[in-house]
Amino acid sequence: MTPRPAALLLAVALLAVAAAAAEIPVRRVDAEPAGDPRDRSWLTLPAVELRLLPQTSVPPATLPAAGHVDDRLRVRAQRGPTRLALHLEWRDPRPAKTHGIGRFADAAAVQWPLAAIAPEPAAEPPYLGMGHRGAPVEIWFWRADGKRERLAAAGFGTLTTQPGDLRARAEWQRGRWRVVIAAAADPARATLPVAFAVWSGEDGERDGLKRVTAWQTLRLDSPMTEAAVGNDKLVAEAATADAPASRPPAGDAARGARLMQDKGCAGCHAYPGNPGEPATGPDLRQAGALHTGAYLAESLAEPSRIIVPGRGYFVETEGHRASIMPPFDGSRAERDDLVAFLRSLR
Numbered sequence: 001m002t003p004r005p006a007a008l009l010l011a012v013a014l015l016a017v018a019a020a021a022a023e024i025p026v027r028r029v030d031a032e033p034a035g036d037p038r039d040r041s042w043l044t045l046p047a048v049e050l051r052l053l054p055q056t057s058v059p060p061a062t063l064p065a066a067g068h069v070d071d072r073l074r075v076r077a078q079r080g081p082t083r084l085a086l087h088l089e090w091r092d093p094r095p096a097k098t099h100g101i102g103r104f105a106d107a108a109a110v111q112w113p114l115a116a117i118a119p120e121p122a123a124e125p126p127y128l129g130m131g132h133r134g135a136p137v138e139i140w141f142w143r144a145d146g147k148r149e150r151l152a153a154a155g156f157g158t159l160t161t162q163p164g165d166l167r168a169r170a171e172w173q174r175g176r177w178r179v180v181i182a183a184a185a186d187p188a189r190a191t192l193p194v195a196f197a198v199w200s201g202e203d204g205e206r207d208g209l210k211r212v213t214a215w216q217t218l219r220l221d222s223p224m225t226e227a228a229v230g231n232d233k234l235v236a237e238a239a240t241a242d243a244p245a246s247r248p249p250a251g252d253a254a255r256g257a258r259l260m261q262d263k264g265c266a267g268c269h270a271y272p273g274n275p276g277e278p279a280t281g282p283d284l285r286q287a288g289a290l291h292t293g294a295y296l297a298e299s300l301a302e303p304s305r306i307i308v309p310g311r312g313y314f315v316e317t318e319g320h321r322a323s324i325m326p327p328f329d330g331s332r333a334e335r336d337d338l339v340a341f342l343r344s345l346r
């Protein structure tokens with residue numbers, strides 16, 4: 001059978017982004033972006049499809065729920081004279097619209113580094129799990145029961161509400177949520193790291209029980225203008241932090257797997273092939289899908305530089321936090337092997 005042209009086109013689009021995390025182009029529009037998620041201006045805009053992974057870095061971890069394994073989130077973005085708007089679309093067979101005792105509503109959120117509104121780009125994005133100390137994130141949060149919040153956080157459990165209005169409109173139709181979240185924002189930079197979270201209320205997801213994407217790039221200086229209208233096709237698909245094909249890891253993953261045992265990592269971290277399932281440190285089962293190779297290498301060399309903000313993960317003395325993870329003191333080759341193994345966890 002010969003592949004249909006549409007399939008070929010998609011394959012080409014996938015190849016084009018294999019080198020890195022996805023770039024989400026922001027279309028510039030003359031009026032403010034439409035608030036209605038079914039508006040033609042949204043549905044004709046090409047979407048970027050991202051992989052949603054259960055949050056497992058900090059307990060309580062989300063275990064892949066039936067029907068929600070390997071979910072996808074479609075993202076579109078537009079920018080008017082004062083407002084930035086994001087259109088999120090995902091599959092959810094049963095909508096959960098009420099929130100109360102023992103009931104949880106569906107929800108979604110967008111985050112980027114808080115400081116990114118300033119022109120000076122940071123060397124690396126904050127910790128994926130809602131930032132870390134000294135590297136706060138801004139969060140736009142929508143929930144199906146009507147709650148909308150503009151928040152800031154510097155790690156799990158540090159949420160504060162932010163001033164400024166946030167508008168959100170959502171629609172559930174034929175098994176899909178479509179949500180537009182918009183607020184006044186005028187980032188001075190050409191690109192912005194951005195990550196997303198989705199909660200499935202009917203599966204009991206709330207707070208840290210959620211599914212997340214890796215950091216992606218919002219392309220604010222995209223040449224896409226009002227005239228450039230697609231036809232609901234994907235511009236890109238990005239599964240993970242950095243695609244397996246991009247930079248082949250220098251190390252050997254099989255040797256890395258053995259080093260996880262020999263170097264004591266297996267005593268603190270859960271990952272496939274480690275029967276102990278210890279929870280002293282974060283669960284690493286998706287480390288390669290959520291984090292870049294550079295972040296993983298740094299996690300080993302300098303555990304206290306970005307500390308995963310989970311309970312019991314660090315000790316604090318006189319306001320200074322130190323990770324309980326010992327810095328890796330093996331050879332360069334061993335570190336490369338470990339990183340190759342961690343990147344294979346996806």
Ligand code: HEC
Pocket residue numbers: 057260263264265266267268269280281282284287296299300303304306307308309312313314323324325326328338342
């Ligand atoms: C004494 C327990 C302990 C040992 C041993 C240990 N770690 Fe960790 N590890 C932690 C803790 C706690 C954290 C979270 C705090 C932090 O960010 O350093 C962590 C964080 C990490 C992270 C970042 C995870 C994330 O979600 O961002 C990686 C990757 C990692 N460790 C890999 C390793 C590897 C590889 C080894 C073996 C060379 C190892 N760890 C040894 C406790 C440990």
